[in-house]
Every structure is written in structure tokens, then in C-alpha cells.
Amino acid sequence: MxxxxxxxxxxKSMLAGEAGPAAQLCLRMIVAxxxxxxxxxxxxxxxxxxxxxxYHGRAGLDFAERLVGLGxxxxxxTTSNVGSLDLRHPGVVRADPExxxxxxxxxxxxxxxxxxxxxxxxxxxxxxRPAFGTHVAWAESNAIVFVNSVLGARTDRxxxxxxxxxxxxxxxxxxxxxxxxxxxxxxxxxxxxxxPALLAEDAAWGVLGHLAGRAAGSGVPVLTGVGDAVTxxxxxxxxxxxxxxxxxxxxxxxxxxxxxxTLAAVAAEDIETVRVEDLRxxxxxxxxxxxxxxxxxxxxxxxxxxxxxxxxxxLADGEPFRIPVYVTTSRAVLAEAGRLGFAAxxxxxxxxxxxxxxxxxxxxxxxxxxxxxxxxxxxxxxAPGNIGVETVLGSLAECVASARAGTVVRDxxxxxx
Amino acid sequence: MVELSGRTVFAGEATADLLVLDAPLSFWGGTDSGxxxxxxxxxxxxxxxxxxxxxxPSARGSSSSSSVLAEQIRAGTGPAALVxxxxxxxxxxxxxxxxxxYGLRLPIVVLTAAEHRLLCARSGPVTVLxxxxxxxxxA
Numbered sequence: 001m002x003x004x005x006x007x008x009x010x011x012k013s014m015l016a017g018e019a020g021p022a023a024q025l026c027l028r029m030i031v032a033x034x035x036x037x038x039x040x041x042x043x044x045x046x047x048x049x050x051x052x053x054x055y056h057g058r059a060g061l062d063f064a065e066r067l068v069g070l071g072x073x074x075x076x077x078t079t080s081n082v083g084s085l086d087l088r089h090p091g092v093v094r095a096d097p098e099x100x101x102x103x104x105x106x107x108x109x110x111x112x113x114x115x116x117x118x119x120x121x122x123x124x125x126x127x128x129r130p131a132f133g134t135h136v137a138w139a140e141s142n143a144i145v146f147v148n149s150v151l152g153a154r155t156d157r158x159x160x161x162x163x164x165x166x167x168x169x170x171x172x173x174x175x176x177x178x179x180x181x182x183x184x185x186x187x188x189x190x191x192x193x194x195x196p197a198l199l200a201e202d203a204a205w206g207v208l209g210h211l212a213g214r215a216a217g218s219g220v221p222v223l224t225g226v227g228d229a230v231t232x233x234x235x236x237x238x239x240x241x242x243x244x245x246x247x248x249x250x251x252x253x254x255x256x257x258x259x260x261x262t263l264a265a266v267a268a269e270d271i272e273t274v275r276v277e278d279l280r281x282x283x284x285x286x287x288x289x290x291x292x293x294x295x296x297x298x299x300x301x302x303x304x305x306x307x308x309x310x311x312x313x314x315l316a317d318g319e320p321f322r323i324p325v326y327v328t329t330s331r332a333v334l335a336e337a338g339r340l341g342f343a344a345x346x347x348x349x350x351x352x353x354x355x356x357x358x359x360x361x362x363x364x365x366x367x368x369x370x371x372x373x374x375x376x377x378x379x380x381x382x383a384p385g386n387i388g389v390e391t392v393l394g395s396l397a398e399c400v401a402s403a404r405a406g407t408v409v410r411d412x413x414x415x416x417x
Numbered sequence: 418m419v420e421l422s423g424r425t426v427f428a429g430e431a432t433a434d435l436l437v438l439d440a441p442l443s444f445w446g447g448t449d450s451g452x453x454x455x456x457x458x459x460x461x462x463x464x465x466x467x468x469x470x471x472x473x474p475s476a477r478g479s480s481s482s483s484s485v486l487a488e489q490i491r492a493g494t495g496p497a498a499l500v501x502x503x504x505x506x507x508x509x510x511x512x513x514x515x516x517x518x519y520g521l522r523l524p525i526v527v528l529t530a531a532e533h534r535l536l537c538a539r540s541g542p543v544t545v546l547x548x549x550x551x552x553x554x555x556a
Contacts, residue, residue, distance in 0.1 A: 025517070032513055036426050036504050051480050057450055057488035062518050139480045159480035159507035161487075161514050176506075217441070218475065218503075247441075247477050288457065382446045384457040 005034050006041050014169060022072030026165035033162060034173035043135050043174045045155075048078040048167035049123045049147075051139035052160035053110045054361060055084040055103035063161060064109035067168065074114035074167040079123040081140045082303075083107040086356045086364075087119070088331065094363040103362075113164060119356035120330030122236070122303040124151065132258055135178055137166030141243035142236070142302045142378065148250040150235045152258035154178050157218075157249040177250050183259065185222035185252055185267040187215055192225030193277045198414060199226055201395040202237045202308075206377030207279045209238035210286060213246025215274055222252040222260060222267050230256045233305055240302050241377030280415050286380035289390035289408075295369040297321070297403045298359045299396075300328035301379035308396075309333070309342040315400045316349035322406035324369060325351040328358045360386050373399050373408065419539065421532045421554040425547040426504045427512040429524030432544040433497035435556060436469035437537045444482035444489075444508070452494035470543040471496040472536050476505040486511030490521050498524045498545040500554065502533045526552040 007015070015031070017024045034042060052060055084103035086092045095103065111117050118126060123138070124146050130136045130153035138147050138155040139162070147153050156176035158166065166172045176182055189212055191199070198204045212221040221242065230253060242248035252260035252267075260266045299312065304327055312327070327346060329337070334355055337343040343353065359365060360383040365372070373392040374380050380391040392408050401409040439460045442448070447456035452467035466489075476482060486508055489495030495515075499508060504527050512523045524547035528536060536543075539556040546553045 029510070029513055029517075033506055033509065036509055037506065052484060054481055054484070056445070056481065056484040057492065059487035059491045059515065059518065060484040062491075063487070063514050066518065141479050144480065157480060157506065159483035159510050161483050161510045162506070163480075218477075244443075244446075244479070247475070285458075381458070385455040386446055 005031065005039060011042055011171065020071055022067045022070035023169050025070065026168045027171065029162065029165045030169060030171055030173060034175070037173050037175035039173035039175040041174045042171040043178060044170055045076060045137040045166055045172050046134050047076050047130055047136045048074065048163055049081060049138040049140060049143050050078055050110060050115050050163045050167060051081040052164055053080050053083045053107055055099065055106045060160060061102055061106050061109070064106055067164065068109050068112050072113050072168050075170040076167060077128065078115045078167040079118040079126065080110050080115040082121050082357045082361065083119050084357060084362045086354050088355050092354055092364055093357065118330060118332065120303050121358065122305065122330065125303065125305050125330065126332055137163060137172050139163035142240035144249050145239035145243045145251065146236060148177055149239055149252065149257050150232065157247065183250060184220065185271060186219030188222050188224060188267060188271045188273040189215065190225050190273050190275045191223055193275065194279065196227065198279065201414065202233050203375040203393060203395040204279055205234040205238040206241045206375065207283045207286065207393065208276065209241030210245040210377045210381065211276065211282045212238070212251065213242040213244065213248050216242070216246050216248055218247035220250050220252065221248060222254060222263065224254045224263060226253060228255045233308055236302055237377065241381065244378045244381045283393055283415060286377055286393040287391055288384050289371045289392045292408045293371050294323060294373055294392065294402055294406060294408050296323050296365060296372045297325040297399050298372050298374045298379055299399065301358055301360060301374070301376040304329040304333065306333055306336055309337040309346065311396060313342040313345045315397065316351065317345050319404050321350040321403040323403055325403050326354055326359045326364065327351050328354045331355045363387065365389070373402050375399055419535055419556050421528055421536055423526040423528040423532065423552045423554060425550055425552045426509050426525040426527055427523065428547045428549055429522030430546050431470060431497040431524055432542060433468055433470045435540055435543045436464070436466065436471045438471060438473035441475045441477040442473055443477045443479050444485040445479035448485065450488060450492065450494065452489050466496045467494045468497050470498045470500065470545055472500040472533065475501055475503050476508055480507055483507045483511035483514070487515045490515035490523050491519055495523060498526065500526050500528060500533065500536060502530050503527060524552070526554060
């Protein structure tokens with residue numbers, strides 16, 4: 001603090017209530033945050049992604065309904081994160097009636113505020129993508145890290161409440177990851193010794209992301225030595241795990257992500273370097289289950305992409321699954337996967353496709369399912385605490401083979417180095 | 418008796434027993450609505466934050482932590498105060514909304530790493546007086 005926050009004339013008039021009471025309330029919140037962050041001014045944002053539509057009890061609902069009551073309306077294009085219900089398949093969530101009613105009201109409130117009912121944690125899979133260098137206000141940790149790192153747009157690590165506040169006012173504090181100085185790497189992970197066959201697996205990127213989160217904390221990791229054949233699904237898996245295992249809001253991959261054509265572009269010469277040689281210990285940290293028993297498979301955290309659907313459709317063709325398989329995705333991606341013929345073989349093999357929400361945030365799995373396999377480092381990290389299951393992390397091929405066998409099947413050659 | 422001076426992230430006052438967390442914590446996914454640590458990876462899983470002055474190195478993870486914290490404050494299951502080593506925007510927003518909606522103030526204070534260590538070495542009752550900018554912690 002001590003820095004003086006200078007407000008524009010528009011900010012001052014909004015604080016005086018001239019843009020309505022909802023914008024006034026929201027700008028007061030943003031100014032309070034700006035003072036904590038030591039920001040000297042506020043910035044315009046071009047879009048927002050709202051995480052607050054996930055139901056955590058009355059406080060979140062009271063806030064959203066207060067904004068609706070004050071006549072709030074988003075000022076920039078705004079997408080909505082997952083909610084606590086699958087509105088398209090209402091029976092799939094086993095929440096109690098009070099939670100279900102609250103979750104439905106919360107999703108309605110955000111729609112009334114003008115948010116697009118996208119209900120996805122992967123808004124970057126939709127058609128509108130923020131351009132390089134533009135400022136946005138995105139919440140949801142994996143969306144934040146993706147938009148910053150992979151698209152090169154700029155958001156700070158925003159949370160519930162500030163997200164809708166930024167959407168309604170179009171303003172955010174000029175601090176954190178909006179500023180060049182805070183986008184420099186703080187730690188380097190040298191992956192040159194990891195086997196290329198392992199780095200070709202999305203699940204390996206989830207494990208690597210978890211390691212990066214542990215190593216970087218809330219800093220900015222930079223990866224070197226991974227080649228340039230890195231897919232968006234891999235970057236998605238990496239960022240989601242880095243954001244949940246640590247507080248990572250931005251990463252760089254030299255030669256891959258847009259701000260890092262070279263190491264020198266994002267890091268000092270003497271940056272601390274960790275040489276990554278073996279991912280098995282981290283994979284095993286994300287696997288709480290012991291023994292080969294397996295009850296279910298959960299894919300799509302963050303939400304399954306079209307390319308992931310295509311790969312799963314190819315793998316699922318043939319022998320059906322022997323255990324329950326859940327795939328979470330967005331309505332938009334499911335519609336496209338259906339049109340392109342990727343959803344039918346996945347369903348035919350026995351998978352249940354869930355939209356609008358996710359399997360680790362709300363009771364979807366039958367409580368008798370105790371051990372669950374996943375490709376997602378983020379799912380593996382949160383599910384034991386959130387829904388009380390044991391986890392096994394594996395590649396997509398390992399997951400599909402396991403779902404067919406009804407027991408954990410490992411590709412012995414894959415994870416060894 | 419030690420008196421520590423810190424920066425206010427969110428103003429308020431509290432006196433309560435100290436709880437020192439040995440690892441960062443995400444409120445979302447890491448604590449339940451009753452204020453208990455449910456993160457299976459956290460060294461203090463099963464410990465209740467309710468009504469304690471919680472000293473933790475930093476927050477971690479999900480941006481839903483602001484909603485979870487606001488709901489804990491509303492329900493009376495939240496901590497009495499939070500003492501961190503770096504300001505956390507997500508937790509501050511949870512405290513801001515709880516104050517705005519319900520008039521309940523959860524003070525959040527940042528100490529330097531050295532002063533934070535001094536606090537973490539203490540036990541028993543702690544008083545947090547967080548003014549508009551500066552905060553005093555007596556332990």
C-alpha cells in the first residue's frame with residue numbers, strides 16, 4: 001500500500017452511483033481489491049469468465065441475487081463456469097433438494113445478470129478467444145492459467161465475486177499478471193530427460209503440472225526441453241494441475257507458448273532450474289488408491305475438448321466398459337462431438353456424458369464407487385477431499401484398458417524413465 | 418508476550434486461540450462448510466479452523482475459495498482471523514462480501530516472513546487489531 005490509486009472520471013462517476021447501484025457496489029469491491037494489490041489505476045477488460053455460479057451455500061447466492069435486485073447487468077461478453085447441476089440431465093446429480101434448489105437459483109441469477117449460459121470451466125474451447133495481449137477478467141483457476149499462458153491474454157488470479165464485479169463494471173485493478181514485470185518466470189523445469197513417449201501423453205502433462213505447482217507455488221514456471229509438438233490438451237492438463245497443486249496463474253513453455261519464443265524472453269539467466277527426470281513419484285502422489293481394484297473412470301477435468309472426444313471415440317470402439325465411465329464436457333463441445341460422430345461410440349461403450357458441471361464438485365458418482373481412475377491431475381488432487389474417493393492417475397489408454405478390464409491396467413513401459 | 422506489526426488486507430478485530438498451519442491451504446476443495454480441513458494431502462487434515470486465528474504461509478488453488486470463505490463466515494464456521502505472508506485477493510474478496518452482506522468482519526493480515534515465524538512459534542490466545550492500513554497482532 002502507500003501507492004495512490006488514481007481513478008478515472010468514469011470510475012468516480014460509477015462510484016457515485018451514476019451507472020446504477022450494482023455497478024457502484026461492484027466498483028467499491030474492485031477499488032478495495034486494488035488498494036490491497038497496490039494498484040495505481042484500474043484497467044478496462046474485454047471479457048469476463050464467471051466462476052461464482054458454482055453453489056457453495058447461501059453467501060454466494062445472496063451476493064448474486066443482491067446484484068440482480070440492484071439491476072446489475074454485465075458490460076462485457078461474459079461466459080459462465082460450471083454450475084452445481086447438469087441442467088440438461090437433471091437426474092445425474094444426487095445432491096439434496098435444498099442444494100439443488102440453491103444451485104438452480106444461482107445459475108438463474110447469473111443468467112439474469114447477462115452471463116452466457118456456457119456452464120464450462122474451459123471457455124477457451126468456445127469460439128470466442130481473447131486476443132494476445134488483451135486484458136480480461138477470468139476466474140476459475142484452470143481458465144485463468146490457460147488464458148494467460150496459452151492465449152497470451154492477461155488476467156490476474158480472480159476469484160468468485162470479483163469476476164462478476166469486473167463483468168458488470170468492465171474494470172479491474174492494474175496489478176498482478178496484468179503487468180509485464182509479474183509475467184517473468186520464477187522457476188525453470190528442464191524436461192529434456194523425460195522420455196518423448198511419456199510427454200506425448202496428456203496425463204503426463206497433468207503430473208508435470210502438479211510438480212510445477214509444487215515447485216513454483218504462486219510463481220511462474222517455465223518449461224524447457226519438451227520440443228514443440230505440444231498440444232492444447234496437454235497445455236490444458238498442465239495448467240489445471242499447476243493451478244491446483246500450487247497457485248500458478250501463468251506458465252511458459254519455451255518454443256510453444258506465445259510469450260516464450262526463447263528462454264531469455266521470459267527468464268533471467270540465473271533462474272533456479274529443476275531437472276525433471278522421473279514423473280512416477282508425482283504420479284503416485286496423485287494416486288491415493290493402493291492395489292488394482294477399480295470402480296469407475298472419470299474423464300474431462302477440465303472439460304473434455306473436441307480432440308479428446310475424437311481420441312476417446314477411437315479408443316472406445318470395440319469392447320464395452322465394465323465399470324461406470326463419466327465424461328464431463330460443455331454443452332457446446334458435446335453438440336459438436338455429436339455432430340462429428342465422436343459422442344456415439346463413447347456412449348455405445350457405456351460412458352455417461354455429463355454437461356454443465358463436473359464429477360468432482362458435486363455428488364454424481366454412486367457412493368458405492370470408492371476407487372476412481374482419471375487422466376486429470378486436477379481431478380486426482382481434489383476428488384479425495386471433495387467426494388471421498390481414492391484415485392488412480394493414468395494415461396487415456398491406461399484408463400480405457402482399465403475400464404474394460406474392471407481393474408487397474410498399467411502400461412509398464414510408459415512411466416519408467 | 419510479543420507484539421507484531423503487519424499490513425491490513427481486510428480490516429477487523431478478533432481475539433482467539435492461534436492455529437498454525439504447516440502448509441498452504443485452498444479453502445475450496447481444502448475445507449468443508451463446517452470449517453474443517455478436508456484436503457487429504459494437507460498435514461492438518463481433520464483440524465477445525467472455526468473461531469481460530471489461523472496463521473498459514475499462503476493460500477493455494479481454487480478461485481472458489483472466496484465463496485467458500487464467505488459462506489463459512491456467514492454460517493459462523495469460519496476462522497476468527499487469517500494471518501498470511503502474502504496478500505491473497507481471493508480470500509480478501511470472501512471477507513469483503515461477508516462484511517458487505519452480513520456485517521461480519523474477518524480480519525486478514527500480512528506479516529513479513531520473519532514476523533510470521535515469530536507468530537507461528539507462539540500458542541494460545543492472539544489478538545488481531547487490523548485498522549484501515551496497519552495491523553497489530555498481540556500473541
